[in-house]
Amino acid sequence: MTTLITKIKALMTPRLTVLITVWLLVVFGMMAYYKARFVISGEFPWTTMFAMFSLDAVFGYIVATILVFGGEAVGRMVDRLTKNSFSVVSAATIRYFTCATFGVLAVSAAAYGWFTLLFGFDTSPEFLVDMAVLSVGMPLVINGLMETFHYHGAWQAERFEKESAAREALRAEFEALRNQVSPHFLFNSFATLSHIIEEDPKRAAEFLENLSGVFRFVLQNREADTVPLSEELAAVEALLKVHQMRVPDGLVVETAIPAEALAHPIPIMALYTLVENALKHNVVSAERPLSISINFGPDNVLVVENNLQPKRTRHSLGTGLENLDRRLQHLLKAKLDIQKTDSKFIVRAPLMAVS
Structure with missing residues (x-):
């Protein structure tokens, strides 16, 4: 058990931690939003609030996976293609619009396949608009969190490096003084x-x-x-x-x-x-x-x-x-x-x- 926990900790890089956190937020956010909405409107009984494998809940897992992990894969592919060819701002802009476009198309296709083809339901325009907004906003959220973690980590590393250098310089100076007591x-x-x-x-x-x-x-x-x-x-x-x-x-x-x-x-x-x-x-x-x-x-x-x-x-x-x-x-x-x-x-x- 201890070995398994150690291996999991080794796999949990800061980037993967952010992705999993965002995935969980999307899943539970969508479930809470739509279940509460349907219960309040009287379309579903309140007992469905706790159904983790209802159609809408499973669709939440699918959407979260597409937007978070699919978007991350697309973003990395764009990063490789734009590396050394564009400025930082241009590369970030291309990455964002590519991920947003991918999200809108992939989630729309998933909604059509899941609700219409598999279960014969029609997806309302309002629902599709919600999914489009989520798809467009998700790259901003993920990239924002990634950059925050990146710069925070870089800042912490730089501060630690400066403190270590100052400590070593101080120690060296003190050693020189002590050696010539x-x-x-x-x-x-x-x-x-x-x-x-x-x-x-x-x-x-x-x-x-x-x-x-x-x-x-x-x-x-x-x-x-x-x-x-x-x-x-x-x-x-x-x-x-x-x-x-x-x-x-x-x-x-x-x-x-x-x-x-x-x-x-x-x-x-x-x-x-x-x-x-x-x-x-x-x-x-x-x-x-x-x-x-x-x-x-x-x-x-x-x-x-x-x-x-x-x-x-x-x-x-x-x-x-x-x-x-x-x-x-x-x-x-x-x-x-x-x-x-x-x-x-x-x-x-x-x-x-x-x-």
């Missing part, structure tokens, strides 16, 4: 380590442990798009400890994240980027300590704030923040909220909901 920071860290390793081995071991914690987090989550806030916060705290050991009294850190917020997923390297941005663009020294606060604001927003004391060098254009902003737009349809005053730099990043 602050080589300047790494160089300075090793310089600091070599300086303190002989003076204070215990402090050097602590320094190395924090440094390895930062890079372990980066390496272990290379393929991840999101991580729990708790994991990234641990890596960021290790990063900040490294900087505090490099520049004693040069960094003041305040973290206020409630326990219930730690389970929130966060785009990978989001908090890291915000903190690194503060460290990268500001003076950090014992004479001019840099203050960084990490807080959890209302509406699931992560807030990173630092006092503003910019470096004089101009070696970066804020690529990390720009990439994070685009990743947030892609994942959450939300943007970074960046506020800069004379004394402070504040960034608010929305968090993902806990699933």
Whole structure:
């Protein structure tokens, strides 16, 4: 049974689905219209409303098959004959009039053969006019539905392709950023380590442990798009400890994240980027300590704030923040909220909901 259903699904192309849908609409539409009409006029008893194999019902099946599947076959034949010979508009016009003419002639012939030749009934002019109108209108309905499905499908495919391309470009850009996680920071860290390793081995071991914690987090989550806030916060705290050991009294850190917020997923390297941005663009020294606060604001927003004391060098254009902003737009349809005053730099990043 499952195999049969699978085969049927494979056969049900969008085009065939449209044709079957229109066929059913024509069949039941004709039956409802004429049965109701005859019952109301008193020509037939009301019990005939449910007769699925009466003369008029069977004729409805015949007409629907002629107009839908016969018209589709004629239309495809016209498409083959007009391909590369006419403009799109001309080919569509030829297809329509050919299908309409076929429908009128074929349905008229079917009505005459079914009612007159087989059963000896006369077909009224009014009935023939109804069939002619149906025959002329059916190609418009079918072609309209086909074009709607075609363009909707093409639009969906194009949108998916664009989103995939944008996602891949964003991922490639982020990979480039992640692969070069602050080589300047790494160089300075090793310089600091070599300086303190002989003076204070215990402090050097602590320094190395924090440094390895930062890079372990980066390496272990290379393929991840999101991580729990708790994991990234641990890596960021290790990063900040490294900087505090490099520049004693040069960094003041305040973290206020409630326990219930730690389970929130966060785009990978989001908090890291915000903190690194503060460290990268500001003076950090014992004479001019840099203050960084990490807080959890209302509406699931992560807030990173630092006092503003910019470096004089101009070696970066804020690529990390720009990439994070685009990743947030892609994942959450939300943007970074960046506020800069004379004394402070504040960034608010929305968090993902806990699933």
